[in-house]
Amino acid sequence: MVESPSWSRLKARLEYEEAKARMDRQVNDWLDEAVRDFEAKGGLEHVQGKGKPLRIETGDPINGVLKAANVKPPWLELQHEIRDGLRALKREFDQEPSVAALRALEAINLKISRYNALVPHYSMQKAKIDPATLDRQSESWE
Incomplete structure (x- = not known):
């Protein structure tokens, strides 16, 4: 073939x-x-607060520690990029989608592939975006 x-x-x-x-x-x-x-x-012997319990604001310990340290894992940064890109793309798709908008959607789908490869658990993976269902699918990124 x-x-x-x-x-x-x-x-x-x-x-x-x-x-x-x-x-x-x-x-x-x-x-x-x-x-x-x-x-x-x-190397971590003289860290301030060593041996004291962490104060975790949210119910998820990993996200709480990362948030307290002001650290975003790569997959979370990518998730925010995809969400922001979809917001902008939805405005372009409200009218007749241009070739540039379709290319932007293709770029977002490539980011989704990368996101799916980086997330810590397969249950967090998301489907690629189809132009016909952009509004409904983009809600899962909010």
Whole structure:
């Protein structure tokens, strides 16, 4: 079976995004290892508040700690980018969608592929956006 050029480009782009997400995970693993090594060598002995309980404002301990440290994991930053992009795109799709709007939607769908590869659990993955159901689908990103 011969693949069409557009399918080949899309397939290559998706493979690139998956490889990029794998690399991000490898970097995160390396960083985790570096922090564990730093801690094992006593690098965290003089941290303010060491040994005291953390005050977590929300019910989710991981998100509470990250929020207190003002840190967003890469998948959460990407989620916000996608949400903001969809808000802008919905305004463009209210009229007749232009070629630029369709390209922007394609770029958002590539970000969704990357997001799905980065989220910590498969249940957090989301479907790509279809132009016909943009309004309904974009609500899941709010």
